[in-house]
Amino acid sequence: MPETTTARETILGRIRATNNTVNTTTRAADYQAIERAYQQSASMARAAILKTFVERLHEYDAHVFETNADEVAATIAEVLRSRNQKSTIVAESFPQEFLPAGFSWRHESSTTTEELNTIEGAISECEVAIAHTGTIVLKGARKLTLLPDRYLCVVYERQVVETVPEGMAALQKYAAEPLTFISGPSATADIEMTRIRGVHGPRFLDVVLVRN
Amino acid sequence: MTIRVGEAAEAPSFQKAAFVLLDDTQLRKNVRHATDVITNKRAIVVGEQHDWQQLRSAASAIKEHTLQHLDHYLLQFEAACIAAGGHVHWAADADEANRIIVDLVKQHGGKEVIKVKTMTSDEIGLNKAFEANGVHPHETDLADMIIQLGHDKPSHIVVPALHKNRQQVREIFMQAMGLAELGDKPEDLTNAARHYLREKFLKIKIGVSGANYLLADTGGVCVVESEGNGRMCLTLPDVLITVAGIEKVIPSFRDLEVFLQLLPRSATGERMNPYNSLWTGVHKNDGPQHFHVVLLDNGRTRILADPESRQTLHCIRCGACLNTCPVYRQTGGHAYGSIYAGPIGAILTPQLFDMQHSQSLPYASSLCGACYEVCPVKINIPEVLIHLRGRVVREQQTGATLEAIGMKAMAGIFLSSRRFEAAQRLGQIGQWPFVSQGWVKHLPGMLGNWTAVRDLRPLPKQSFRNWWREREKSSAKKESVHA
Numbered sequence: 301m302p303e304t305t306t307a308r309e310t311i312l313g314r315i316r317a318t319n320n321t322v323n324t325t326t327r328a329a330d331y332q333a334i335e336r337a338y339q340q341s342a343s344m345a346r347a348a349i350l351k352t353f354v355e356r357l358h359e360y361d362a363h364v365f366e367t368n369a370d371e372v373a374a375t376i377a378e379v380l381r382s383r384n385q386k387s388t389i390v391a392e393s394f395p396q397e398f399l400p401a402g403f404s405w406r407h408e409s410s411t412t413t414e415e416l417n418t419i420e421g422a423i424s425e426c427e428v429a430i431a432h433t434g435t436i437v438l439k440g441a442r443k444l445t446l447l448p449d450r451y452l453c454v455v456y457e458r459q460v461v462e463t464v465p466e467g468m469a470a471l472q473k474y475a476a477e478p479l480t481f482i483s484g485p486s487a488t489a490d491i492e493m494t495r496i497r498g499v500h501g502p503r504f505l506d507v508v509l510v511r512n
Numbered sequence: 513m514t515i516r517v518g519e520a521a522e523a524p525s526f527q528k529a530a531f532v533l534l535d536d537t538q539l540r541k542n543v544r545h546a547t548d549v550i551t552n553k554r555a556i557v558v559g560e561q562h563d564w565q566q567l568r569s570a571a572s573a574i575k576e577h578t579l580q581h582l583d584h585y586l587l588q589f590e591a592a593c594i595a596a597g598g599h600v601h602w603a604a605d606a607d608e609a610n611r612i613i614v615d616l617v618k619q620h621g622g623k624e625v626i627k628v629k630t631m632t633s634d635e636i637g638l639n640k641a642f643e644a645n646g647v648h649p650h651e652t653d654l655a656d657m658i659i660q661l662g663h664d665k666p667s668h669i670v671v672p673a674l675h676k677n678r679q680q681v682r683e684i685f686m687q688a689m690g691l692a693e694l695g696d697k698p699e700d701l702t703n704a705a706r707h708y709l710r711e712k713f714l715k716i717k718i719g720v721s722g723a724n725y726l727l728a729d730t731g732g733v734c735v736v737e738s739e740g741n742g743r744m745c746l747t748l749p750d751v752l753i754t755v756a757g758i759e760k761v762i763p764s765f766r767d768l769e770v771f772l773q774l775l776p777r778s779a780t781g782e783r784m785n786p787y788n789s790l791w792t793g794v795h796k797n798d799g800p801q802h803f804h805v806v807l808l809d810n811g812r813t814r815i816l817a818d819p820e821s822r823q824t825l826h827c828i829r830c831g832a833c834l835n836t837c838p839v840y841r842q843t844g845g846h847a848y849g850s851i852y853a854g855p856i857g858a859i860l861t862p863q864l865f866d867m868q869h870s871q872s873l874p875y876a877s878s879l880c881g882a883c884y885e886v887c888p889v890k891i892n893i894p895e896v897l898i899h900l901r902g903r904v905v906r907e908q909q910t911g912a913t914l915e916a917i918g919m920k921a922m923a924g925i926f927l928s929s930r931r932f933e934a935a936q937r938l939g940q941i942g943q944w945p946f947v948s949q950g951w952v953k954h955l956p957g958m959l960g961n962w963t964a965v966r967d968l969r970p971l972p973k974q975s976f977r978n979w980w981r982e983r984e985k986s987s988a989k990k991e992s993v994h995a
Contacts, residue, residue, distance in 0.1 A: 335569065
């Protein structure tokens with residue numbers, strides 16, 4: 301039951317008094333009839349879409365490492381070594397075979413928030429990537445990809461769509477899950493409109509793009 | 513009913529406040545710089561979006577459709593949110609919303625809360641209500657933090673501290689954080705904020721947020737941000753309380769494909785802002801395990817009831833109209849006396865109040881139309897401004913002021929050609945004491961306000977109407993001669 305019934309009835313009553321001539325029987329049809337003349341499907345070739353995705357990430361100060369399915373573990377090892385990263389937490393769903401040997405991995409289920417705050421980096425996959433805006437979209441793994449200062453995301457070529465509407469269509473099946481859209485590292489332009497990377501979220505974003 | 517819009521009820525008129533602020537050259541420099549930067553960035557990313565106009569039209573249509581069926585979509589949102597483990601509260605005005613939120617915080621034993629930037633909470637004066645009840649709110653958006661720590665007021669809806677430069681921010685941080693040393697590079701300042709707040713994010717168990725969108729079909733909430741402070745407040749606490757205006761609901765998850773393209777480009781000139789968070793009720797083992805939404809009216813149903821200005825409720829709070837407005841760019845946000853500044857503030861604030869306060873705001877515009885052109889949801893702000901000016905005049909006309917009497921007399925004169933011509937003849941004769949060297953430079957009484965900043969040409973010896981009649985007569989004569 302709603303907790304403040306009187307305000308609820310007051311507000312709904314006022315809305316209905318104003319909208320008393322609206323035909324409610326055609327609501328669903330009216331919604332469907334809303335003109336959506338904007339671009340909803342891809343217009344570029346696959347190669348151009350991937351090129352755009354990488355360019356957009358670079359513009360956000362993210363680093364992109366292109367690799368193939370056989371080399372994912374080796375690429376991750378190379379990135380972590382170049383960053384001299386000592387502690388890394390891995391999302392629960394992340395494929396074990398992509399974790400290179402010679403590193404120690406932490407897992408979220410056995411890590412407290414306070415511990416998470418002291419870990420240097422995190423690794424996860426994403427659900428969808430949008431080339432037009434340079435965006436990766438994650439399902440769950442919210443804390444894990446937030447507290448450590450470095451975040452590495454593995455994106456598969458097949459996950460990259462061109463437009464935002466294609467991205468939303470691909471996400472529809474997860475519409476009720478916790479979703480995070482990430483476009484570059486945490487940033488602010490609150491002081492004199494100068495874009496500064498990394499305020500509260502990870503200051504470094506690495507994307508490992510796995511080509512087909 | 514106590515409608516509250518920050519402290520707008522006590523604010524002086526726009527013209528009075530602006531008069532003083534125009535002398536603050538540092539403020540004008542800061543505002544000009546910030547608005548120039550965002551305007552230019554916006555122009556680039558909007559220019560490259562070839563379907564921009566189609567996105568605007570779709571957004572406007574979605575908003576209009578939602579307003580027509582607002583009761584349905586709010587109830588759909590409520591049912592879906594409750595089904596997902598959330599709690600939904602309704603608040604008719606600011607006091608009711610504050611009471612609900614403060615009570616929730618007390619129920620959970622909170623003495624402190626962390627807040628993500630929410631204009632709606634500023635509108636209802638939530639921080640004051642918290643302080644009055646022994647709860648300390650921590651603003652976590654960098655700009656909001658600058659405002660809170662500096663005991664200042666926001667001057668922009670997206671970049672609330674754009675009126676402060678780096679040296680001023682440095683001073684505020686050093687004093688509030690008790691730092692002996694701090695650089696004045698933006699990096700130094702953001703680092704200071706990162707350290708100061710990280711401990712609070714980990715410790716404080718109640719978060720308060722606004723909402724950019726409420727999704728009716730899923731019961732989900734979407735918050736758009738840049739710094740990651742939003743993600744911290746939305747995921748780390750045990751309890752999350754979201755306050756949102758009833759106009760924030762949109763029919764479906766899918767509709768985000770329109771708004772997530774329009775908002776970042778309009779607000780900060782980015783193709784996409786760094787972080788968007790979406791959640792639906794409570795997610796097991798992920799994020800807050802107690803989630804409350806407070807749906808706020810506070811004057812919105814009254815705006816809905818006015819067919820000529822309900823489009824005001826389309827607003828997605830991007831701030832593009834502020835950045836482009838030639839008036840805002842001169843005065844900054846404080847002149848508007850409201851947390852909602854600029855063109856959107858000039859129409860939103862007086863309507864929330866039902867014109868009781870802020871009657872000067874519809875005049876804070878040159879009606880140039882720049883705001884309409886950049887608005888991502890096509891709010892025809894100049895049209896609403898004129899409509900509201902009409903309301904102000906009608907309300908003021910009920911009194912017998914000199915101006916109202918004068919205007920009524922003018923209306924009578926303009927209604928009849930005979931009276932109009934008689935008035936012209938009177939003017940031609942009566943103006944001689946005020947004409948010097950071909951100009952009228954000083955008029956007496958109230959008319960002096962007009963000539964204080966402009967010179968006028970005197971009424972000509974012959975009026976156009978008169979000249980036209982003579983011309984007709986003489987051509988008729990000529991024709992009769994030729995015939």
